[in-house]
Amino acid sequence: MLARAVFAVVRHAEHLAVKLGEPYGTLILTLSVTSIEVMVIAGVMLIGDHNPTFARDTLFAVMMIVLNGMVGLTLLLGGIRYREQEFNLQGANAYLAAILPLAVFAFVMPSFTRSTIGPTLSTVQSAFLIVMAIALYAIFLGIQTVRHRTYFMVPASATTVSVRAHFHKAPAGLSRPVFYHAIFLIANLIPVVYLSKKLAVPIDYAIEGMGAPVALGGFLVAAMVLSPEGVGAVRAALANQLQRSVNIYLGSVLATIGLSIPAVLVIALLTNTTVVLGLGYVEMIMLLLTLVLCILTFGSGRTNVLHGAVHFLLFVAYVVLIFD
Numbered sequence: 208m209l210a211r212a213v214f215a216v217v218r219h220a221e222h223l224a225v226k227l228g229e230p231y232g233t234l235i236l237t238l239s240v241t242s243i244e245v246m247v248i249a250g251v252m253l254i255g256d257h258n259p260t261f262a263r264d265t266l267f268a269v270m271m272i273v274l275n276g277m278v279g280l281t282l283l284l285g286g287i288r289y290r291e292q293e294f295n296l297q298g299a300n301a302y303l304a305a306i307l308p309l310a311v312f313a314f315v316m317p318s319f320t321r322s323t324i325g326p327t328l329s330t331v332q333s334a335f336l337i338v339m340a341i342a343l344y345a346i347f348l349g350i351q352t353v354r355h356r357t358y359f360m361v362p363a364s365a366t367t368v369s370v371r372a373h374f375h376k377a378p379a380g381l382s383r384p385v386f387y388h389a390i391f392l393i394a395n396l397i398p399v400v401y402l403s404k405k406l407a408v409p410i411d412y413a414i415e416g417m418g419a420p421v422a423l424g425g426f427l428v429a430a431m432v433l434s435p436e437g438v439g440a441v442r443a444a445l446a447n448q449l450q451r452s453v454n455i456y457l458g459s460v461l462a463t464i465g466l467s468i469p470a471v472l473v474i475a476l477l478t479n480t481t482v483v484l485g486l487g488y489v490e491m492i493m494l495l496l497t498l499v500l501c502i503l504t505f506g507s508g509r510t511n512v513l514h515g516a517v518h519f520l521l522f523v524a525y526v527v528l529i530f531d
Contacts, residue, residue, distance in 0.1 A: 219392035226385050230298075230351050230359035233454040235389065236439060239396050241462040243432050244269065245470045259483045262471045264425030267314060267490060269463045271525045272429055273456045274497050277437050278504070279519025281452050285444035286512030292449040296508035298358035302457035303505060305347050307498055309340055309464040314494055317485030326485020333476060337469040344465030361450045362508065396435070422529050433459070449510065457505075493525055 223235055248262050285292045313336060322329035328336065351359055436455050443451040468484075475482040486494060500521065504514045 215395040219388040222388040230454050233451060233458055237458040237462050240436055241466050243396060244467045247428060248471055249474055259481045261425060262482055263484050264422045265429050266463055266467055268426040268429035270460055272433055273460050274501055275518045275522035277440055277456045279515050279522055281440045281444040282510045282515030283512055283519055285449055286515050289447055291509055291511050293362055293509050294450045294453045295358055295362045299453055299505035301350060301358055302461055303501060305343055306461050312336055313464055313468050313484055314486045315491055326483055333472045337472050340465045340469045359454055420529050489528060
């Protein structure tokens with residue numbers, strides 16, 4: 208059931224991408240999946256046993272899965288099939304310009320602030336991060352959808368003629384209206400939300416029973432929630448539509464930091480619960496290494512199989528470090 212819902216979400220997202228054009232198609236998918244993240248995390252925070260690190264573990268897992276696992280697999284498969292793929296450098300730089308400061312403020316700063324005990328934020332610091340994240344994401348949306356929309360479209364160089372041909376190739380069933388695909392995209396996301404929330408409890412129980420690392424629960428939940436975007440990004444890269452893949456995974460990370468983290472902090476403030484956001488030293492090194500690697504990967508406008516291999520190996524290292 209979960210697999211069927213995932214592929215249905217991707218199919219309707221592809222229809223919307225063709226009908227509305229980029230970046231609107233991937234933006235709808237990204238915001239839909241981000242809403243799932245918020246609902247799953249909020250459900251655990253409000254209903255389940257209080258785990259102050261669950262939100263951090265889940266959101267950090269989202270970043271590692273997307274920026275290393277999804278990016279690595281996408282660039283690896285795309286590089287094997289097409290040798291070299293092209294994307295819009297200005298759009299990728301815009302994503303990274305917003306992601307880097309928000310990631311550091313959310314996951315690194317709490318481990319060094321002195322206003323509270325432990326890797327947490329004070330009320331004033333939490334309020335500042337909420338306002339900063341929402342404001343920066345709102346400015347980014349204005350750039351992405353209005354002022355500089357071309358940054359997030361297929362680059363208009365002579366070497367991307369075949370890419371644009373693939374990108375504008377309409378999938379079957381395009382005769383249906385936009386609202387039809389939007390409604391069914393959301394409808395097919397509901398089983399993903401339901402199953403993710405239902406599976407979170409037995410996953411936590413199994414982890415506790417087996418003595419597995421606590422962070423594994425956040426990783427598994429994040430992997431389930433991100434499955435529609437992962438499938439969509441890989442399919443786009445295999446169709447030589449790397450720009451759509453870039454919009455999906457960098458947009459997903461930015462939405463996670465810009466929307467999910469403020470939502471988690473608001474819930475924590477309203478319910479007077481403690482949320483640990485600061486990472487440990489090992490996870491902090493992994494985060495900073497990932498961000499530096501992203502700057503190098505998305506710094507030329509072209510990717511090849513080496514970029515994909517490095518990102519995917521870093522993802523494997525992250526999984527290994529969860530257990531050891």
